[in-house]
Amino acid sequence: MKLNRIVVVGGSIAALTAAETLRIEGFDGSITVLSDEKVPPYTRVPLSKSALAGRELEDDLTLPAMSDDVDLRLHTRAEGLDVHRRLVHTKEGSVPFDGLVIATGARARTVGHRRGGERVLRDIEHSRSLRADLATASSVLVVGGGFLGMEIASTCRELGKDVTVVDREPPLERLLGPLVGARIRDAARMAGVRIRVAAGDVELVGGKTPSGARIANDEVLEADMVVSAVGDLPNIEWLLGSGLRLNGGVHVDAWCRARPNIVAAGDVAVQAGPDGSSRRTPSWTNAIEQARAAAQALLRAENAAPYRPSHYYWTEQFGLDVKMVGPPGSDGTPTISEGSLDCPPALLEWHTSGTAYRVVALNHGIRPAKLKRLVPAHHSRSVLR
Template structure:
């Protein structure tokens, strides 16, 4: 059918990319964007850095404004979906669609019980609150040592706070591998961050505002400010009873299709890795690339090119700019393509330079496009 009414649910970079892609693909019908936030679509990347540090504001992170002909409805969450009548339900009433793009992303995962006012960082509102708390604190305890947790720790340390990071495994090893992860931890430790690895989960202490954590061995760690950075949960509850397949996220096919006239993109999705296992890629580049593929499929069906993950992510912390392409958690010793970690700038490949599966650049001038090209021989061999 010819699409005349496209609804985009979400206010993220994935949602904005979908709107831009619709116009780039010459869709001239009506576009309605439903967002549950009270600010226009923005990029989350600076939240753990400049915005949290107080050097950037909402004006610095809001993305390019939507065209006047796009109907942006803020503070309008989707509460239900009827695939049969092609209707999205909201507190303000039903919104009909011919085509639907779901980009509702995820929300911060929480560790505490309902009586605890847990501090997290996912939205701009979270960031403003956390920034104010940080200004009034001298010590910070971050639960979770992934990209977000370590970026929060880096910003807090830059502001002169006493910082402790607690995780179930050495921070960043799961994402960057032991070699690069170990290097980043070494730099963080030299910057004054205390890292605690616990064999088991932690329990938040204090109510309503947590004031510490208890480890499984009974050890208690306290701080003025406790922040949970333990991943995210896809926003799929509004789809209950709709018939959309949900399994740890919205299940999409290779074209990001969900149902006739419905596609999805970004952190809310899961996709088959090829072996039947469903995987999520909650990264900025994935949301952008997937939104582009989803819109093409919405407009052109299976004649559109399938979605191919870019396998690119990055983090900035403790003066380190770390860019990675390929498989997360590279194992073993890398092949050094240029520089060295000891010298402060390195380009590394796993397992070798001939058919690399992972490439990491640490404070290295190589741009992302070139890093991706370095993976092409291995990708071509895998498809042969």
């Protein structure tokens, strides 16, 4: 079927990349982008790092503008999808499409403070208000020790705050394994961060705005400011009842298709690995690569290449620049192939049957493209769990 009208729903990197890829691939029909944000697409990556620290201005976060011939409609939330009549419903009316790109990403998960008012960091407004309130806070409790939680902790230390991180597991261990996780936690402690590993659930306490967290034995960790960084949830509510398979995200095939004329990409998309299990891959690089693949598949179906994620991730915290290729995990024992973990630069490799399935570079100048070549793509896919 010839596509004349493509609608992209989402206002961030996956939506922008999909729209631009459609044009690069020669699509000359209409492209309408529906974004519920008030501002044009921007990068979220610095929101926990340089922007929160005040080293980067909000204006500098704006991503390159979409082409003039893309109809970007800000402040326009998709509220429903009719797959058969090919309509996206919004408050302003229904938008018809021949092809649809779903790129509605994710929002911050919350611990579930019973009075609401929980502070999270997902968008530019969160970052702005967090930064403003940090000016008068002297202590910060970060609930969640993943990449985001530890980045927030690092920036808050940089701003001179008294910082505690609490998690049910040692921070970063599940993502980077015991060795690298411990190395980064050491750097955090050296920087003055307290790390608490809580047995069992963490419950936020206080008035509307939490003032602390209760952990095991009724101990309460108090702080002027509490920030939850406990993962994300895909934005799929607008698709309920559409008939698309929604279970922890929009399920797509190897070409990122939910239907022949509907693709999904970025933090919202769930794709099966070769072992048959399905997962989202919430990361900046995945959003870009998957959006390109999805746009190509929308135009060329199986003649386009199936999506092969590079599994490239990075984080910056406590003076450490961490680049990783391969699925995150705590399995296996790495060998240090270059440098020293105690005094980076260091390059670590995880092998099975003589082939690397994960590499981590710490303060190492290696370019991402070269790092990716160290992990054969088919191999990094085959160990996905």
